[in-house]
Amino acid sequence: MARLESNFTNMLLVLTGISLFAAITLASVYTATKEPIEASKTAGQQRAVHEVLPPYERLSEPEPVEVKGVGTLELYKAYDRDDHFVGAAVKSFSKNGFNGEIKIIVGFDEKGNIINYSVLEQKETPGLGTKMVDWFKPVVQTKKSLVERITGYEVAAGERKSSVLGKNPATDPLTVSQDGGDTDAITAATISSRAFLEAVRNAYAVYKNNPDAVSGATSASGSEN
Numbered sequence: 001m002a003r004l005e006s007n008f009t010n011m012l013l014v015l016t017g018i019s020l021f022a023a024i025t026l027a028s029v030y031t032a033t034k035e036p037i038e039a040s041k042t043a044g045q046q047r048a049v050h051e052v053l054p055p056y057e058r059l060s061e062p063e064p065v066e067v068k069g070v071g072t073l074e075l076y077k078a079y080d081r082d083d084h085f086v087g088a089a090v091k092s093f094s095k096n097g098f099n100g101e102i103k104i105i106v107g108f109d110e111k112g113n114i115i116n117y118s119v120l121e122q123k124e125t126p127g128l129g130t131k132m133v134d135w136f137k138p139v140v141q142t143k144k145s146l147v148e149r150i151t152g153y154e155v156a157a158g159e160r161k162s163s164v165l166g167k168n169p170a171t172d173p174l175t176v177s178q179d180g181g182d183t184d185a186i187t188a189a190t191i192s193s194r195a196f197l198e199a200v201r202n203a204y205a206v207y208k209n210n211p212d213a214v215s216g217a218t219s220a221s222g223s224e225n
Contacts, residue, residue, distance in 0.1 A: 048118035049089045052107025057081040063205045073206045084210035092203035097195040099123040106203040112168045138163045162203030169204035
């Protein structure tokens with residue numbers, strides 16, 4: 001078999017062939033995985049919507065809602081078996097995270113109280129901003145340390161005021177304590193915390209203009225701390 005002469009033309013042909021092969025391979029992989037990835041994201045979002053809402057019988061199709069200065073958010077309205085409005089979920093976001101955009105879903109009851117939230121996408125710093133997944137929920141009792149188990153004494157931890165569940169943005173500011181609010185930011189991740197709370201406030205901006213809940217959402221409604 002004759003060897004190719006080592007010259008610029010032949011080198012260019014070989015490199016072009018390799019590049020074309022790599023491009024075709026990547027395109028094939030992208031085509032093969034795009035649909036499963038999108039299906040997985042859709043299924044995850046549907047689970048998140050269910051998790052943040054109160055019990056319901058019927059869920060509306062997502063309604064795109066434009067928020068001035070923010071963009072388009074999605075509203076899902078939930079109804080009971082008598083077709084009474086029981087709450088809504090809003091897919092929201094903030095572009096001001098430490099590493100870019102944060103996407104969440106927030107669930108509200110018929111009076112605008114926050115039921116739950118789920119973080120859909122974020123690229124924050126591992127071990128810091130990523131704690132938003134559960135930082136803004138009630139503190140879960142952790143296991144006792146070895147010292148506590150041996151001595152029988154419990155080391156008191158400082159009270160953390162970070163949960164937004166049960167709060168109503170109509171009456172609660174939902175800003176971090178560093179900015180004069182009453183919500184404790186994630187330790188060493190204030191920027192991520194601000195972005196998360198901004199996404200929650202954006203969600204409420206959509207919710208409060210929902211005709212099914214506007215009367216309840218704009219009045220004081222016994223929020224929990």
